[in-house]
Amino acid sequence: MSALLCVCLSGCSLVKLKEESKTFYSSTVLAGYVSSAAPWDKPIVVAAYSTRNGRLEIAHHTVLHEAGGYELIVQKGEYGLFAFGDANGNLRLDAGEPVGDYAPAPVPASGTGAVVNLDFVISAKAQGAIPPGTSVAAAASGNQHSTQVGAIAKLDDALFSSESGRRGYWAPVDFFKEVGGNIYFLEEYDPRKTPILFVHGAAGSPQDWKYFLQRLDRSRYQPWVFYYPSGASLDSMSYLLYWKLGNLQRRYHYDRLYLTAHSMGGLVVRSFLANYGEQFPAAKLFVSLSTPWGGDALADSGVAYSPAVIPSWNDVRASGRFVQTLFQKPLPRELDYYLFFGHAGRYSPLRPASNDGAITLASQLRPAAQSEATRVFGYDADHIGILSSPEVFAQYAALLKAADKRDRGGDAARNGNVRVAFSYARPDEHPASPPVLVLTPTDPARERIVLPISARDNGRALGPFPPGDYNVGLLAHAFRATPASMPVSIGADGVADLRFLLTPQGTLSGYIGADATPADNPAGSFRRHRRDIQIESIVLTNGEDRREIRPLDETRDRTVESYMAGRDYVFNTFFSFVGLNEGSYELTIKVAGYQPYRHVYQVVPGKYGYLTPIDLSALK
Template sequence: MARLLVLGLLALLGGCQLLELDRQYASAQRELLLIPGTLQGSEQALVALLDPQARLLAYRIVQPGGLFYFSMPAGDYQLLAFSDRNGNLRLDADEPHHWLPQARTAPFRVQPNAEQRSQLGQLNLLQPELASHSRATPPALDLSQAYRELPRLQHNYLQVVDFDDPRFSPQRVSQGAWQPLDFLSEVGYGLYLLEPWDADKEPIVLVHGINSGPPVWRELAEHIDRERFQLVLFHYPSGLPLNHSAYLLGEALRDVQLRHRPQRFHVFAHSMGGLVARRAVQLLSAGGGTDRQCLFLTLATPWDGHPSAADGIARAPVVAPVWRDLAPGSQYLQSLFATPLPAHISQWLLVSYSGNSRLLEQPNDGVVPLASELRAAAQDEAQRLFLLAEDHTSILASPRSQELIRRALSELPDSGCR
């Protein structure tokens, strides 16, 4: 599990996993491309990616001024953006839209920095409110049919599973860490349910950490009131750059709100999952995407990164992109607290401090340095901070954790967040 950071980085530097990871990314740079852009205007828009025959391939929900991107095999693509003013997920004749029959593309980049992302965003500027006067007739577009047209969504989006689903197996967990592009091809990102969607329940989104999967939540899930709360499992390959997983988690949560309109929702995360989830919440907050999020609770999250990631960058012949994000002082970690989360979101930090490992110089929980869990910026934003006499994994099965989660949920008001 997350112990990979301590043991794996030291034992596998230059090993076959790293070589395979390098091969995967080299292959991606040869075979994939990016279709990036920026939405201009004053309204949220749905941005659809179409093939040359105008068949839907994917879509994004984009806020005004927001950057978006799609990673696809080399080829020709169209972009069609529209302001869905009546909320029916279809492009109607009177709705502002912008159609680019020949979308501009860019070479695939594994980990573009902020300046590069901004430059990529200029490739396809979408202006539905200004472009609607064009005489060109756009293709018919009905995103309400997306879950019948896109096979991956039929299997991975709000489908009912259990914790023993083969997609969550140890073999798939390892694949997500070391062969993430194979994982994307064979499994893909997922947002799963443990019971059918119930509009009367409040969703709690559970985000796992590195070299891990949804089953880590099994014991805590047994102690959450399932009559009141809907558990939603986010599944992602932990070997990919964190910004990519955060972006897609944010997109998934926008989609849930667009289609199901929950009155409020909450996000819980363990270990590195907290780094993914916080960035997703930051991205969501643009355009009011977190107006209904009330609680953000993290367990054993390395807010200040991990020294073994820096060691891997310094010593390994091949560098895993996720190490760059996890290295103390990385651009990703700096960005996490550059913008505070909205004040109405109650932030709870559960910190583990037992199980000290001699593989780390600093006091730690067996995997993560205590100082990283207690990053000052994370403490400053937290409404509640608790230190638990647990190690990095036992915190997920701790009676104390169960009690604190019950307390956090019971303190929510009858309606709204504060």
């Protein structure tokens, strides 16, 4: 982190650095899921565009090796989205290739945060807005590697070079546009092996883990690497990690996951686990190495005195919001956490305290981090050397084996399965957003199980699940499932067969976002819910249909159950209307102390429209 005071030595000019920071804080990430109406096993190109003088201008494009999640970064403005199957890899829509565009369009990008759930389908049906011959880039110069989660890569690929990793630190927007941010596999997925996610630190790359990966027992474990622009906001990268792991969960249904992070990567992982870990019960083990849990005072100096500031510096500051609030939420209860630290640094004017050559011991051993660690291990290693220490890896391997024994102990009981089959009332219309299987135990003391699934899972046995009695339903955005749910007994070695019929319905949902500046809600980050307001009523009307919902005095969120049962619902500041007819609707929200919020939305059954966080700041 001493490089904070040596910007000119990075090879990145101050002018470029200023430009990168300005662009990052005026950008929005657009994310969603592309599915195919018919089987498609070749690459898919996804692009965001604006229109000028009747011509499409591509703002950003990405390539997926298969249908699934995508991410695009754009400046403030309005954009259309399209995707097509790229059979020959020329980055151009050719005759006969499946294509689709997102509707309703255009999608507004505020220049902050993320707009998600921009899901759509590619099919052989022609799209008038995207004519054959449309190209996103020259094949020789355009991005060709896949940014779809689970893409297979080799550790020695130029994509993972140390030079590329440094570029992700000094030029995060350029990196995201050209490389993306992704979880890569180093081998084909194997359900018999436990996945271990490795997360690098500032200016790092997956190659930093070479020593660990060469010694990892590959007969028992499969390595995944999270490669991200480390100069970006840590809130943004934490949300990106959540999005990527969620898509992997939908694709592979892994039931066990270990996470290992170095340096700043530990901050990203802990933020992810604290904010979203409850949705990932598969996460069983977290090991951090040389993480600056207390921040870095040099980052404070860099922000205060440098003429150009990398976004992640704001988060690594010891006095900054990210570090100060990092431990407000605990880690998931079922997760074991181990803290590794190094102390082989020497005294220097920049590091007068005990350190590992980059991070002080006081920061690595922040009391809050120590208190939640199952054990703390210290080594005579510096900040980089800890990743190639035989003693460190030996202890790490022992922790993996211990986690295996602890984890596998309860697996004998998790041997019940369900087979889910779903069909469509209108064969030519199916959800752009993949469905979610919801298993609600009849015993209120047990936790509900939510399993994202995909078209690949239609008719397949899913599980294993703990034996017991459940009410099981299927949730698909903008579709109604019949039956809404059904009682199921999951028993040892048994397979319960379930069938659902999905019918298009109109829906509208959203939430009131917390007040936020661009620095609080940078590109790719999730804008949190508003907690300090009192909603009086939410009314939706189109002249023929009038719906009104008011908050109930309850502490449990019943959004999922209400949606599946076909009931309008509001909890805290999130609301959902279901079973709407096609048409134009006016939404009116009355909040104590504010002028009423009014806006008109178009509702189309079978089309799940995004709704950006509602901003009340101008209505005070």
